Every structure is written in C-alpha cells, then in structure tokens.
Amino acid sequence: MKLRVGTTAAVAAAFAAGIIIGPQVAAWAQADGGRAETYRLLQLFGDVFARVRAEYVEPVQDRDLVENAVNGMLTGLDPHSAYLNPRNFRDMQVQTRGEFGGLGIEVTQENGYIRVISPIDETPAARAGVKPGDFITHLNGTSTQGLTLQEAVEQMRGERGTAIRLTIRREGEARPVEVSITRDVIRPQVVRYRLEGNDVAYIRVTSFNEQTDTNLRRAMTALRQQAGGNLKGVVLDLRNNPGGLLDQAVQVADDFLDQGEIVSTRARRPEDAQRWNARSGDIANGLPIVVLVNGGSASASEIVAGALQDHRRAVVLGTRSFGKGSVQTVMPLGGNNGAIRLTTARYYTPSGRSIQSTGIEPDIEVRAARQDPQTASANPRDREADLRRALRAEGSETQNGATPLPPLNLPAAITERVQRQPPEGFPALDPTKPETDFQLQQATSLVRAMAAQPQRRAQR
Known part of the structure; x- marks a missing residue:
C-alpha cells in the first residue's frame, strides 16, 4: 500500500x-x-x-489542479474514498481523538447535495433540530451543488462563536427549512447511560472514537453500582451511530463476548485478510442484551451488532441498518500533502455475512413511528445501496451455501409480545423524552422478559 x-x-x-x-x-x-x-x-x-x-x-495553482485530479480519481471509485488535503487530514485526526470544531453532524454526499447521516447529541446541529436524512442544499445562501464533500465540510467548520446558515430540504416538508447555527468546539459525549426503571442498563453509543471503549466500561461499572445488584440486563443503543474506528468496534464487541470471532476483513489480496477474536471477559456478566439499530446505524455500529447477533449474545431490535460494510484505510502522503482515505477491504460478520449494501436485519423489527406498509415501501430511507458507486456485497459466505444463523432462542410467548409499531395516538419521538421512544420501550420490556427465563445465563 x-x-x-x-x-x-x-x-x-x-x-x-x-x-x-x-x-x-x-x-x-x-x-x-x-x-x-x-x-x-x-x-x-x-x-x-x-x-x-x-x-x-x-x-x-498547480496544487489545486493536482489535488482536484487526485480527489476525482478517488471519489470516482466509491462513496467513501477521498483525498484529504493537509487541513482536512488534521481535522480528521482531531475528530477521531474525540474533539473538533464545527456544527456536530455526520454527513455524506448524495445526488450532488450534502445529506445528513446523523447529528451528534448535544451539539449545535442537534439543538437546532437537524435530522438524519436532511439534505443541506445551501450554506449561507450558496448552493452546495458542485461542492465536494470535503469542501462542504470545510465550510461548515470554523471558529467557535461564528454562525452559518443552512438551507435544508426535508422529507415531508413542502418548503426548504432555514436554520442558523453557531459553531462551537465539539466534544461529543460518545457514551451516555442511565437506568431504565431501577433494573435495566441503558447505554447509548453515538460514535466510535478513541474514547468509546473506555467510556463504555465506565458506564457499565456506574450502572451496576446504581442498580445495587438488581440489574436485569442491558440495552445497547446504536441507532443513528455512523461508525468510526474499527479497533474501537472490535473492543466494544469484545466487552460482551467471552470467545469467538468478532469480525474479519478481506482485501484485494488474500494474504491481507485479517481476523479479530474475542478475549475472555464479559462486562455484562452474562446478562441479557438487546441492541437497538436503525437506518442511521452504519459501519462500526454494524460490526458490533453483527458480532453480538451472530454469537446470539444479543437480540437485535429496530429496523435494518445502513449497510456500510467496507473498510477505509487512511494513508498519509509525504511532504505535507495530506492523506488519502481509500477503501481497502470489506468486512464480514463471524458467520461470514457481508453487510455491504444489505445491512443488519434485526431479529425483531420494531418501527419508531407508526407507518403504513405501502408508504414505507414507496419511500424507503436512503442506505448504502442507494449511494452512487456503492460496492456490492461480494464474497458473502451466506450467499454461497454456508450454514445460516441459528434460530433466535426465545420463546414465542416473549417475541410475540413485542409490538412492531406504536399504537394509534402514540406521541411523536422526542429525543429528550424517553417516554416517547417506542423502540426503547419494547427493548426494555424484552430485556426484562429475557431475564425472567429460567434457562438464561447465570451471572458470575
């Protein structure tokens, strides 16, 4: 390389x-x-x-011509390969460390516009009401059409206290929405936690940076102490988590597994294939786990969900995930020329599934809002497969006759009790009000029901 x-x-x-x-x-x-x-x-x-x-x-300028040519070469390959000029390379390094300046949104490019994957919790973008799936069509009144993703990101970042005006096209809104956001230093709290009732640990992971695994372990320790020996299980919330560092995804999955493969990657050359295996030690001590995913759960989130699902260590609940099953390697270029982010491999779950363009199918599908089936099929949420030049899910063992996943080992009396969508009159989701989170309610009920099973794994 x-x-x-x-x-x-x-x-x-x-x-x-x-x-x-x-x-x-x-x-x-x-x-x-x-x-x-x-x-x-x-x-x-x-x-x-x-x-x-x-x-x-x-x-x-010669540099502009060469950088544009290099970026065109890379962006023509797939949606995730790109050239990072020196400034963007430094920004990326800062972001993976868990601190950066800007608005607090994860974005991609779709149909020439900038599409929001997810706002980061408690950031200016989240407080301003930016939502997953929003298309940012203008920045300070200037169209984003024709901008590269890196150029748009560079415009959205800036000094703390400076403002920027976003024009947003949102599904269901007849007119564009204009939002003025004041930039801030973004120090995302990537792990949030609380007790649901006094017996279920709720842990939300918003992204995978260098602090994720450490903060997850601290959260589990704190929740166990708060529950005072009464902990019945864990809800791990990976909804709208756009991913991040591969090594952090491996460590988070390892936290809940005692043994077995976590993930493997296959590159262009067979000798470059890699596998990661779990070490002994389950921080949940065998307690039941439910993992929440949705269409905004991508990349590292899917690695964790797929590993826990394949080992039947957790029940995955929610809606199908984004489907980003490719690995990008950041390769610094000499002479202060920045770096390239190049797709170098696909990753596979322990059972050999490629999630690229397909996503993680939940064990139990539960919608966040009431939805007519015909409307849902006519207006699907954008996923990896919808992006231009998205890679195919090549080489998936499960597509070549490999043994499928074992059946979900839960009594029908429990799974049938889970409601698949909110009842009539259920309030719209408000992230600040847990009582409006229908998926979380179903996950919590499922954890308690699993904990009541006589055959559940005993705590150590």
Whole structure:
C-alpha cells in the first residue's frame, strides 16, 4: 500500500513541475503487467494538466489542479474514498481523538447535495433540530451543488462563536427549512447511560472514537453500582451511530463476548485478510442484551451488532441498518500533502455475512413511528445501496451455501409480545423524552422478559 501511494505522489509531483513523463514512470507502467496503455493514459493526464495550466481563462495553482485530479480519481471509485488535503487530514485526526470544531453532524454526499447521516447529541446541529436524512442544499445562501464533500465540510467548520446558515430540504416538508447555527468546539459525549426503571442498563453509543471503549466500561461499572445488584440486563443503543474506528468496534464487541470471532476483513489480496477474536471477559456478566439499530446505524455500529447477533449474545431490535460494510484505510502522503482515505477491504460478520449494501436485519423489527406498509415501501430511507458507486456485497459466505444463523432462542410467548409499531395516538419521538421512544420501550420490556427465563445465563 505505501509503495503505491509513494509512486502516485511522485507522478503527481512530476506533473506539477511541468515535467514530461520520464523513464521512471515508463518503467513503472511496464512493470504493471507490461501494459503500454497505462503509460499512454499517464501521458494523457500530463497533456490535459499542461493545457489547463496554460490556457484556462484564469490562472490556476498547480496544487489545486493536482489535488482536484487526485480527489476525482478517488471519489470516482466509491462513496467513501477521498483525498484529504493537509487541513482536512488534521481535522480528521482531531475528530477521531474525540474533539473538533464545527456544527456536530455526520454527513455524506448524495445526488450532488450534502445529506445528513446523523447529528451528534448535544451539539449545535442537534439543538437546532437537524435530522438524519436532511439534505443541506445551501450554506449561507450558496448552493452546495458542485461542492465536494470535503469542501462542504470545510465550510461548515470554523471558529467557535461564528454562525452559518443552512438551507435544508426535508422529507415531508413542502418548503426548504432555514436554520442558523453557531459553531462551537465539539466534544461529543460518545457514551451516555442511565437506568431504565431501577433494573435495566441503558447505554447509548453515538460514535466510535478513541474514547468509546473506555467510556463504555465506565458506564457499565456506574450502572451496576446504581442498580445495587438488581440489574436485569442491558440495552445497547446504536441507532443513528455512523461508525468510526474499527479497533474501537472490535473492543466494544469484545466487552460482551467471552470467545469467538468478532469480525474479519478481506482485501484485494488474500494474504491481507485479517481476523479479530474475542478475549475472555464479559462486562455484562452474562446478562441479557438487546441492541437497538436503525437506518442511521452504519459501519462500526454494524460490526458490533453483527458480532453480538451472530454469537446470539444479543437480540437485535429496530429496523435494518445502513449497510456500510467496507473498510477505509487512511494513508498519509509525504511532504505535507495530506492523506488519502481509500477503501481497502470489506468486512464480514463471524458467520461470514457481508453487510455491504444489505445491512443488519434485526431479529425483531420494531418501527419508531407508526407507518403504513405501502408508504414505507414507496419511500424507503436512503442506505448504502442507494449511494452512487456503492460496492456490492461480494464474497458473502451466506450467499454461497454456508450454514445460516441459528434460530433466535426465545420463546414465542416473549417475541410475540413485542409490538412492531406504536399504537394509534402514540406521541411523536422526542429525543429528550424517553417516554416517547417506542423502540426503547419494547427493548426494555424484552430485556426484562429475557431475564425472567429460567434457562438464561447465570451471572458470575
């Protein structure tokens, strides 16, 4: 990987200096399977670069041309590969550490506009009412059409105390919604927790950064103390969690497993495949677990949900997840040239399922709001499969005759008691009011019912 990145950077540097492709690049092209076509295409790139540099209506910077070309090369591959200029690379490093400046939203690009995956809890965007699925069409009155994702993110970030106006297109709203948001230093509390009643641990994980696993363990310890020995089970809420660091997803899944595979990745070359296995030690001590997911649960969230589901360590409840089953590797480029984020592998759950473009199907489907089935099928929520150039779910063992998941080991009397959608007149969901969270209510009831089973795993 590093060798290829270095070679590409050298070629780009040669173009930027106005140098005609020389013997070194020719040798590289010939070594690549002896394909003269590669050499010809590199010459084409150099020719276009030189003409734009010399004849465009306004003077252009060499760096801008090369960065745009590199970003176009990467964004043309799939929705998640991209070039990170030095500033964006630094921002990404800050964000994975758990602190960054801006609005507090996770975004992607769809149909030329910026689409909100999820607002981060207790951030300016969340307080302003930005919702998953919103399309940001304008920033300070200027259309986002034509902007790259990185350019839009860069505009939304800024100094604390400065304001930005977002124009939003929202499903169900006849007119665009305008929202003014004041930027702040974002220190997302990635793990939130409380007791439901006095016997169920509710833990919400909003993203996977370097602090997630440590905060999850602290939450479990605190809740066990608060319950005073009366803890019956755990609800792990991964709804609207857009993902994050792979190693943190592995550690969180490991927290609730005693043994077995957590996740595997398969890359272009078979020798680059990797597997992660659980170590002994379950921080829930065998208590029943229900994992909540929805269409905003992506990537690292799906790794955790898939691992616990495959091992039948948890019951997954909610609606189908986003379906991002690909792994991106961030590769720094030398000479303060930023980095590239490149899709390098697909990941697979312990049973061999590829979640790419399909998502995690819940064991028990429960909708957050009452919905007519015909309306639901006509207006599905955007997922990975809906994105342009989304990868296919290739190589899934379960598609090639592998043993399917074992049946859910819960008495029908328990699963049938779970309601699949809110009754008539149930209040609309208000994130600040747990009594309006129908999915959470069903998950809590399910945990208590599972805890009452005589055959449930004993606490240690």
